[in-house]
Amino acid sequence: LAKTTQPISMDSYEGQEVNITCSHNNIATNDYITWYQQFPSQGPRFIIQGYKTKVTNEVASLFIPADRKSSTLSLPRVSLSDTAVYYCLVGERAQNTDKLIFGTGTRLQVFP
């Protein structure tokens, strides 16, 4: 299976917009793309999901191009409390099933 890859880390300052991209070349046709936030010693927390184009909720936006081989999580005006690891989760085509694969994770550090 092709890896679902993300940048290892990103730095930002409070109030800035942060965009984190996930590459998923082998995404299954019918699966959604989901993004999660994880703090140390906690389970991942759901942020947003989408299938194509653009989705926006109260905390983030998700941009998905037509070929769905990548997606970009956009966090507007980050704060210190957004310092965490961010993961994309997709279903990838496998032999008999679409296997759930987490991305490699992006560690976001927000500075004051």
Place this chain on the structure above:
Amino acid sequence: GAGVSQTPSNKVTEKGKYVELRCDPISGHTALYWYRQSLGQGPEFLIYFQGTGAADDSGLPNDRFFAVRPEGSVSTLKIQRTERGDSAVYLCASGTRSEQFFGPGTRLTVL
């Protein structure tokens, strides 16, 4: 309401021993997922239940790993003849495939 709970929060065992990890999903959720997360890595899918049956167990690494969900609610992940390489945080989630609610995990350490 109550979220997903997992017990124990920490488990230390010796190589070769048997362990059971428990997951209590959110009430009413029919889908339940198990993942394993090693230090510095993303969660790795193990098994997915729809109701009482394992709908996809393709992520279980070998036959030492087994999971059950006999009444369609609580699930138990069982690991036989533990190895040091099994040390990780074991995460459970319930919900839909595209919106999963995770528990805090069980940190398993095999000495």
